[in-house]
Amino acid sequence: MPEAPHQTVAILIIGNEVLSGRTREANAWFAAQTLFDVGCKLNEVAIVPDVESDIVNTLNRLRKSHDAVITSGGIGPTHDDITMQSVANAFRVALLEHAQTIQLMTHFYGTEALTEGRRRMARLPQGAQPIICESSICPGALIENVYVFAGVPHIFASQLQSVLHAFGGQAFVRQEIEITCAESSFAAALNDIQLQHTDVEIGSYPAHCGKKPLGKICLSGRDEAKITAVRTQIEQMLKDIQPS
Amino acid sequence: MPEAPHQTVAILIIGNEVLSGRTREANAWFAAQTLFDVGCKLNEVAIVPDVESDIVNTLNRLRKSHDAVITSGGIGPTHDDITMQSVANAFRVALLEHAQTIQLMTHFYGTEALTEGRRRMARLPQGAQPIICESSICPGALIENVYVFAGVPHIFASQLQSVLHAFGGQAFVRQEIEITCAESSFAAALNDIQLQHTDVEIGSYPAHCGKKPLGKICLSGRDEAKITAVRTQIEQMLKDIQPS
Structure with a gap:
């Protein structure tokens, strides 16, 4: 968590489903209202496809020009979920299984049901902290000033809520x-x-x-x-x- | 109009009202569905505030990396409407009153009601063509590969419709x-x-x-x-x- 609350934020939405018009963007919309209420300025939103170079380049641009960046989407178990790997590449660190998360998942699913797909969701960029929320056993991540959240709206909202004390100050x-x-x-x-x-x-x-x-x-x-x-x-x- | 239809597009949404959570973004959502149906790939959406440097920098980045850019918002008569001036600055050209548009507006409003605020809406970047649609007497603009549209959703939709033949090819x-x-x-x-x-x-x-x-x-x-x-x-x- 930061020493002082973040005053400016950018949001990076990752998902072909938004750019193809299949899904109406909901998480930047929710975060915009939430951040306004806690007095944190949302300065920019970027929506990019599930393409690693786009994610890496956009994230590296945004994290240097705002106090914090929140990403949404691409942290599930399927082939189109490439956000954690892309974040690791943006920071030039490895993507590693997070031992504590594996323990939690083993406890939750049992050893047999801890499939390769689920293990994939326990991988975090080296040096990242898991972001645990009420809505999902699979963690988000915090690395430096980048918060990596899920794309499923109720999980995104729950993850944002769990770290909201790190944002803002005097409400707008x-x-x-x-x-x-x-x-x-x-x-x-x-x-x-x-x-x-x-x-x-x-x-x-x-x-x-x-x-x-x-x-x-x-x-x-x-x-x-x-x-x-x-x-x-x-x-x-x-x-x-x-x-x- | 381009020689061949645009195959890739980025959308630039300009508006504090979206970033502050006051207004839910609707135009990128509409355009995403429309472009998918005509087979044009929406590669990126950026949402920036009513700040000239943000508009200029983002527009210059996007127009070099995609076949075309569509902007939304900031072309009205009030102080927070700075898109036409920012587009002119991005292209390093003057912002000039467009004689044909002034003629149209004079015809529509009468000479007396052609206030300074309305004249402001007849200014286009030098070299731009006005984009005329059914929903508004005040034009959008096309300069090189950049389409400048209104933020009011029914006008945005009408402007996009009026140039849609320039986008896509085989439907997705x-x-x-x-x-x-x-x-x-x-x-x-x-x-x-x-x-x-x-x-x-x-x-x-x-x-x-x-x-x-x-x-x-x-x-x-x-x-x-x-x-x-x-x-x-x-x-x-x-x-x-x-x-x-």
């Missing part, structure tokens, strides 16, 4: 304002307000209901009182341009 | 086999089958129903007859290990 908060006029009518005024308050992130997200403009202005940051004050200022600005 | 097809035994019980046999048929991509995706293993083996490729043959081989293999 979010407030939203409904808009019923075209973005272009308030864009300049909203820009002025954003420039006055650089510690509040202001986003404008349009939608449409037929030809009627609709949408939301979203404010986020760590200081709730400040966000409320900026929100009041934006609401006044909107009243001035769209008197009801 | 997919077949699935339900599994009711642990992956570890067939992992070695499935690996053997995968090694025999490198033109069919075989993935194994576990799920669980309580303690009972469940899941699917998924086969995809371009040759449906071949996929059906491999499927039969896998079904026989599964019967041999789990006689019913």
Whole structure:
């Protein structure tokens, strides 16, 4: 575990099933919400196929530019599960059977049912710690600043929960304002307000209901009182341009 | 439009709202399904914040390693919409008002309602072609091999549809086999089958129903007859290990 909690994170989703449109990505979506709530900034998400060079190159890029990286997927027993081997290669270390995990699995499955496929799931990059969670006997792994998690959503969630104390600090908060006029009518005024308050992130997200403009202005940051004050200022600005 | 259809694509999603967990990513998910159906390989998805250097660096990396890049988001009129400027910077060209688009917008909105915010949406990187679709008067853009689309899902979908003839060729097809035994019980046999048929991509995706293993083996490729043959081989293999 790190000495101080991670403030910035990247997520690496590994899986042909997401890139081929078979499976809708769910773990980055879950982690994004969870990390926001604990005040850790998710800076980037990358989705790559089950191809070792893609995993190694992307992981090596991400782990150098963010406090931590969370990977999802590819740690099962089948031929398309190549994440642990790829992580080991990224760190230029061996992939070794983890004795304590083999003991746990032997206890859980019994010696006979500890097949080659299951033994494969007990292999970790040399120097990695297993990440144990309630949802699976097969561990994730932590090596340096890289957390290797499962792709099955309930196991991913459980693994993230088990190490969440290592992420974030002061929670982010979010407030939203409904808009019923075209973005272009308030864009300049909203820009002025954003420039006055650089510690509040202001986003404008349009939608449409037929030809009627609709949408939301979203404010986020760590200081709730400040966000409320900026929100009041934006609401006044909107009243001035769209008197009801 | 390209001389030959793009065979490989990367998608660049631009938006703090996705990274902060406010909005569940929908456009890469839609594009992944659409590209699979037309036989174009989605090789990578990157999600980055509304930060110019992140957009520029990621776009320059992706456009050199894939036939084409599709970007999503950040082309509206507000301060957080910086994609067109970032794309222009990535290509080291100016961002210019597109005369034909201004004409179209003047016709649509009338001269008075053509505000500064709306004019902003008529700016394209120098040398780019506007991408016109049914869902929006404000264009996307095509510059070299980069397609710049909106983040609003129905506009993104409409823009992708309007250029889809430039992607793919022979459609991919997919077949699935339900599994009711642990992956570890067939992992070695499935690996053997995968090694025999490198033109069919075989993935194994576990799920669980309580303690009972469940899941699917998924086969995809371009040759449906071949996929059906491999499927039969896998079904026989599964019967041999789990006689019913």
